[in-house]
Structures are given as C-alpha cells and as structure tokens.
Amino acid sequence: MPFQIIRNDITKVTCDAIVNAANKSLLGGGGVDGAIHRAAGPELLAECRTLGGCATGSAKITKGYRLPCKYVIHTVGPIWWGGFFGEKEKLESCYRNSLQLAMEHRCESIAFPLISAGVYRYPADQAVKVAIEQISTFLEDHEMMVYLVVFDRKAVSAGQKRFREIGEYIDDTYVETSMRYDIRNRKQSLPKVNTACNEADTCFYQEKMEKAPSPQAVREKSLDEILETMIDESFSEMLLRLIDEKGMKDSECYKKANIDRKLFSKIRSNPLYKPSKPTVLAFAVALELSLDETRDMLMKAGFALSHSSKFDIIVEYFIKKGNYNIFDINEALFAFDQSLLGS
Ligand code: APR
Secondary structure, three states, X not given: OOEEEEOXXXXXXXXXXXXXXXXXXXXXXXXXXXXXXXXXXXXXXXXXHOOOOOOOOOEEEEEOOOOOOOXXXXXXXXXXXXXXXXXXXXXXXXXXXXXXXXXXXXXXXXXXXXXXXXXXXXXXXXXXXXXXXXXXXXXXXXXXXXEEEOOOHHHOOOOOHHHHHHXXXXXXXXXXXXXXXXXXXXXXXXOOOOOOOOHHHHHHHHHHXXXXXXHHHXXXXXXXXXXXXXXXXXXXXXXXXXXXXXXXXXXXXXXXXOOOHXXXXXXXXXXXXXXXXXXXXXXXXXXXXXXXXXXXXXXXXXXXOOOOOHHHHHHHHHHHHXXXXXXXXXXXXXXXXOOOOOO
C-alpha cells in the first residue's frame, strides 16, 4: 500500500528513511528528535554537527546508524504562531523537501512523524491534513511506500469534532442492526427470509443449468475447464472492464485505490485472483462506484457489506456521501481503529 497511517514509535519503523522533526541547529532536542538521537547513537550527532544547521521548511539527510533504517531525513517544521506567519506553507515544504531527498537517495519507503505537532504546537488535526495532502500529491507521480506515524492518540481520534458525523452514523447503523439481530431474541427478531425463488432467481439458475456440462462431458473435461465455463466474470475481469468503461488508465486507478503497482499487476494477470476485502473496497472507491455497484464487486470476491462491522459502515458512509477520497476514508478508518483501505 503506497500510503499508510500507523501508530508506532518511529524509531521502531523499518524502512529506507525516517524523518526527524528537528530544530534549526540539527543538534538534537526532545520529542521525536530526542528519541531518534537516542536510538541512532552518538554517531548521528557527530554527522549532524557537520551539516551547518537547517532552515525552517528545508531538509538534510544523514545515515541511520543504529536505527533500522538507512537514512534519517532531518527537517525543521514551523513554530505555530496562530497560522498568520506562513506556517502552513513552511510545513508543506518540509514534506516536499523530505520526499525529494528520499527520491534522490532512491528510497523505496519513508516514515514521517507529525512534524511540528508537538513542541512547535501546530494543531494536530491541521498538521495531519497538511501531511496527507502533501504525501498524496507526491504519490500521484511517484512510487514510494509512505508511512505517517501518529504517536499521540489524540492527534487522530474518533472523539474529534471532524469525525462526529461519522460517529453518529456508526451509532445509528449499529443500533438499528443490533436491535434487529439481538442475539437473545434471535428467533423472533430475525427478518423473514423468503425461501421461494423469484423470477430473476429462476432465470439465473435455469441459465446456469443450461450452461452446466452433461455427465458425459464431465468425464471428458478437466475440473479446470468445467469451472471456467461455469464461473461468471471474475473480480479481476470485472475490475478491468470497469476501468475501461470509466475511461481510466490502469495507473490512475491503482493510485486512486492506494494499491501498489506490483499488486495491481498480479490482479491484472490472474483472472482468478482472490483479493482481500479492503482491496476490493479500495478499487470500488477508486472507480467511484455506487453502493449497489460496490456490493456487486464485493460479491465477485465472496464478500458483502455488513452493518455489524464498523469498517464496512465507515466505507458505506463515504460512498453514500459521494466522497471517494481514499485518504479521507483511511484517516477516518484510522481514527476509529479500523484497518485501512488498499492492499
Ligand atoms: N515516534 C513517532 N512520533 C513521535 C515520537 C516517536 N518516538 N515522539 C514524539 N512523537 C510525535 C509527537 O507526539 C508529535 O505528534 O511527533 C510529533 C512531533 O512532535 P515533536 O517531536 O515535539 O516535534 P515538533 O513539534 O516538530 O517540535 C520540534 O522539538 O524536540 C524538539 O529538537 C526538536 O526543537 C525541535 C522541536
């Protein structure tokens, strides 16, 4: 997955480069800076001394020493003075310059802390927004695995005002479902299932029966051949068809889905590829499918949307709202402690 929000100590993240929220001297400090220097060992400070400091918004690179990464990219975020002193632009430039340095050093993966959101007092929700915008813009044109490491629980949490509406939607949907399916009265409260086949079902099964090979043919054909004639359009066939129908390029689609190129190639070359549910939903979002179309696509891979899963309800909320920005969806999923969309 090209972009992931994770909760971790950045000094424990294994990737090509980690970013340090440093100060202009580059000679260490508290917060994430202190943690990185402690974990990397004194050689890091020795190399930092040779760099001559760093301006706000710029970035400089050193080796990772005892850290599980090749490089540390040191960037200096702005101090928050109410947002009237170009703080946003400076913070954006921290992300851009760090990503640029990572590219120049051929990094395939990088992890960012929430720059400026600690000692420098940048409001955490706005700092997250800047980070996500800059990282997603970068990923439109580049291939890299980018992690945003959110250490502080309060920085992205379901209790925040911006997630209130989603929280209410989850509550409403959950309540409705749990009332209907209350396990203690399951027999009385389960909705009645119509066991009689309707016309559409009958046609569907008739069609299947007509397609079904005779016992003689079964003896002559291999199981693979038989399955091929009986299975409908597969998930990957449906995906490729929809990409064409929407007039999208493959790369546009997998990037919008937050899926990496290698996984997409696997899906494209294997008509019987069995994707995970988050992968299917990521493509549904990238293709901007309606809720019904999303359900159809899920069915192809053997899944369904359920109202007893917060994950499903959150994705459903965004699709109903017509918000197909996968990074917004993933931020909300993260806030509610759910797994993220993508591979
Ligand atoms: N891993 C990941 N994130 C961390 C870690 C860690 N080990 N430690 C702290 N953080 C988070 C904080 O919770 C905050 O959200 O990193 C974010 C940035 O906080 P700070 O480290 O305080 O960085 P910043 O706000 O940019 O202030 C920079 O702090 O220590 C000094 O030398 C540094 O003067 C500079 C200033």
